[in-house]
Amino acid sequence: MTSKKIKWITVGVAAFYMALLLGWHLYDPSSSFKEAVPGADNRPQGKTRKADEVLIGEFFMKDSTNAPQSQLTGEWPCFRGPNHDNQAISAQPMKWVDGDYSVLWSVETGEGHAAPVISAGKVYVLDYDERMSADALRCLDLESGKQLWRRWYRVPMKRNHGFSRTIPAISDGLVVTIGPEGHVMCCDKETGDMKWSIDMKKRFETEIPFWYTGQCPLIDNGVLVLAPAGKDTLMIGVDVKTGNTLWGTPNSVAFKMSHSSVIPMDLGGTRTYTYIGVGGVCGVSAEPESQGKLLWSADKWQPSVVAPSPLQISNNQIFLVAGYGAGGALLQVDKQGGAWNATIKESYKAQEGMSSEQQTPINYKGSLITILPKDGGGMRERLAIYQPSDLHKPVWTSAADERFGLGPYLVVDDRLFAFKEDGELYVYALDNMAMKLLKKQRIMEEGIDGWGPMAYADGILIVRDSKTIKAVRVASL
Amino acid sequence: MDRRDFLRTCGAIFAGGVVLAAGGMLTTKTKGEEGDVFWQIDPFACTQCGRCETDCVLPVSAVKCFHANKVCGYCDLCGGYYRPSVKDLNTAAENQMCPTGAIQRKFVEEPYFEYTIDESLCNGCGKCVKGCTSFGNGSLFLQVLQDLCQQCNECQIARVCPSNAIQRVSYKDAYKLKDHA
Numbered sequence A: 001m002t003s004k005k006i007k008w009i010t011v012g013v014a015a016f017y018m019a020l021l022l023g024w025h026l027y028d029p030s031s032s033f034k035e036a037v038p039g040a041d042n043r044p045q046g047k048t049r050k051a052d053e054v055l056i057g058e059f060f061m062k063d064s065t066n067a068p069q070s071q072l073t074g075e076w077p078c079f080r081g082p083n084h085d086n087q088a089i090s091a092q093p094m095k096w097v098d099g100d101y102s103v104l105w106s107v108e109t110g111e112g113h114a115a116p117v118i119s120a121g122k123v124y125v126l127d128y129d130e131r132m133s134a135d136a137l138r139c140l141d142l143e144s145g146k147q148l149w150r151r152w153y154r155v156p157m158k159r160n161h162g163f164s165r166t167i168p169a170i171s172d173g174l175v176v177t178i179g180p181e182g183h184v185m186c187c188d189k190e191t192g193d194m195k196w197s198i199d200m201k202k203r204f205e206t207e208i209p210f211w212y213t214g215q216c217p218l219i220d221n222g223v224l225v226l227a228p229a230g231k232d233t234l235m236i237g238v239d240v241k242t243g244n245t246l247w248g249t250p251n252s253v254a255f256k257m258s259h260s261s262v263i264p265m266d267l268g269g270t271r272t273y274t275y276i277g278v279g280g281v282c283g284v285s286a287e288p289e290s291q292g293k294l295l296w297s298a299d300k301w302q303p304s305v306v307a308p309s310p311l312q313i314s315n316n317q318i319f320l321v322a323g324y325g326a327g328g329a330l331l332q333v334d335k336q337g338g339a340w341n342a343t344i345k346e347s348y349k350a351q352e353g354m355s356s357e358q359q360t361p362i363n364y365k366g367s368l369i370t371i372l373p374k375d376g377g378g379m380r381e382r383l384a385i386y387q388p389s390d391l392h393k394p395v396w397t398s399a400a401d402e403r404f405g406l407g408p409y410l411v412v413d414d415r416l417f418a419f420k421e422d423g424e425l426y427v428y429a430l431d432n433m434a435m436k437l438l439k440k441q442r443i444m445e446e447g448i449d450g451w452g453p454m455a456y457a458d459g460i461l462i463v464r465d466s467k468t469i470k471a472v473r474v475a476s477l
Numbered sequence B: 001m002d003r004r005d006f007l008r009t010c011g012a013i014f015a016g017g018v019v020l021a022a023g024g025m026l027t028t029k030t031k032g033e034e035g036d037v038f039w040q041i042d043p044f045a046c047t048q049c050g051r052c053e054t055d056c057v058l059p060v061s062a063v064k065c066f067h068a069n070k071v072c073g074y075c076d077l078c079g080g081y082y083r084p085s086v087k088d089l090n091t092a093a094e095n096q097m098c099p100t101g102a103i104q105r106k107f108v109e110e111p112y113f114e115y116t117i118d119e120s121l122c123n124g125c126g127k128c129v130k131g132c133t134s135f136g137n138g139s140l141f142l143q144v145l146q147d148l149c150q151q152c153n154e155c156q157i158a159r160v161c162p163s164n165a166i167q168r169v170s171y172k173d174a175y176k177l178k179d180h181a
Helices: A003-026 A200-204 B003-031 B051-055 B127-135 B156-160
Strands: A059-062 A102-108 A117-119 A122-129 A134-141 A147-154 A169-171 A174-178 A183-188 A194-199 A218-220 A223-226 A233-239 A245-250 A263-267 A270-277 A280-285 A294-298 A317-322 A327-336 A339-348 A362-364 A367-371 A383-386 A409-412 A415-419 A424-430 A435-442 A455-457 A460-464 A468-473 B037-041 B063-067 B103-109 B112-117 B140-144 B166-170
Touching: A117 A169, A117 A455, A122 A174, A134 A174, A134 A183, A147 A183, A169 A218, A183 A200, A183 A223, A194 A200, A218 A263, A233 A270, A233 A280, A270 A317, A280 A339, A294 A339, A362 A409, A367 A409, B051 B156, B063 B112, B127 B140, B156 B166
Parallel strands: none
Antiparallel strands: A059 A147, A102 A468, A117 A122, A122 A134, A134 A147, A169 A174, A174 A183, A183 A194, A218 A223, A223 A233, A233 A245, A263 A270, A270 A280, A280 A294, A317 A327, A327 A339, A362 A367, A367 A383, A409 A415, A415 A424, A424 A435, A455 A460, A460 A468, B037 B140, B037 B166, B063 B140, B103 B112
16 A cells, blocks of 8 residues: 555544544534423413412312211311310210220321311311422311312421411311411312412411411301401401401500410300410400400410410409410409409419410319420429319329320310320320329320320311321220 | 345345344234233332332333323422422422423413423433322323333333332233223
8 A cells, every 4th residue: 555545544534533523522412402491381471470479278189089978977176176175075975995996097297286177077187288388278088087188278388396287167168277377268168169268467467476377267156266466457257158357356455476276255244255465365355246346455474475275264264374484374354344354363483383385274174184384393294183273283193104295185075185295195084183094005106296186076086296197986986 | 146146135135024024023012912911000009119210121211101181180389290399380490390301381271280291201200200199189100101111021120119010911901091090
């Protein structure tokens, strides 16, 4: 081969590789890529969703179309049950289950403490779905735990001892919820159809408490009573069927929203909505001729954080408790002539008498039952009974190893069920002055923060910890 | 015809025959008929573990996401489309659950959106299916795309499937569609 030929071959090969190198550099492999940018879904202009925009009750999904119609009729329709006293009294003698209780079903939830209500064989709970950052009202079958439907709406928020808090209220075929950020939603309790909604934060400039809204809705004779405790409005009454506001109480006392709930009471013959806000305690008339009128208020006892609700202990006395060192107080409300007078008769620190951090005590036949708070001295976290005549010395306390943390308790006939916050259920036989431990059973292995109140109907007790709801058969029908 | 041409012609005929036979077999196999068996996923047993993406013998898995339109809630806030705790409800890449952008959505009417799957982009990871199943009503589900499946004698995904969701099925069950259940 001639040197000239070799030279041309070398030049050719070099040129070939140069062209390859050049092509490799010039070729853009991503030229066919399409950027995923906002607006590719053809959403009409002006309907762009802002990150924090909440459309209450926006989404609905039916999960089961062939669930059998339940024959159960039991009701636990709201916070503290049908009589707002955390007690279920059966018409027939109870057929208690002997031996271990069976767990009928278990349902996972978002982290939180929202507790369910029960109505005609269905369970309703306002859960928080962490994945979708959404409040979700879930309707479950009481006997199987099968989810029947859900209605939800997006509310991005940060975890703060979980998310969910409150207990729905059921009345007039409707279910009403209050979300952790103060979103009120009303749905048909059978179909889940959306009826109406109120955003308390937007409408009343409510300042949502640090650990989110703990207020449970109260429906009283077709009127939904809310305490937004906002800039101008302390309390409102809403027609539960239409969502129309019937009356409003000006916030002349400048209370802010607490974690406590409105409780109806009969004080001196006057039906009253009693509420502990941040700033004090107040009573608003529930009487038809003066509905919404602020009757009385007291600001001598105003803990910065209040979770328990007021407890009526006599015709004119209300027992107040709060945690974080606040202790307890006795409020007396008297009507003299046309004027009301609300006086704090006594108040004391947690270690000095009856108190509670989170749960509202029970008035059982005139005796007061509580779980003492963690700052309750040597008796901290124990179950205790007090007589209204002496709020400082308990007439009975549970044993030293029977401590319940912030767990809930309720009464069914003559038994008290106390749920230890780690998932163990204690059952006591009740007497006015004492209790006798009948049994204890672990319901949740390694339960965490079982603080949500329990619900009971049709022989089934529903308990929850921070991530699970379980139904336990405690009596047969 | 000389000896060289003769051999060349025979070789060409043989090679052509092999290509035609292979093509014919593949065509028959893809179309399928009574008596054939296929690998398929039971969507109700699938736990969206992610093995379908990584264990298929193909460079990009033959498992794809399917969408049952009859089952779909057409939600704006779709658990299969959006990443968990998404900040904004728009189609920006950072908000999407699908790592390859295989799910497209179109506005239908307030507040509904229609979702479609681009099979050429889907890698069968099942992330959207997990999202849809855990929050929505499970209208997204995984299926072996029979056009792509090699129908290996021993399916590599079936071997590792933790829920035994991949089984041999007959021709009539070649797809287990949720909206035909």
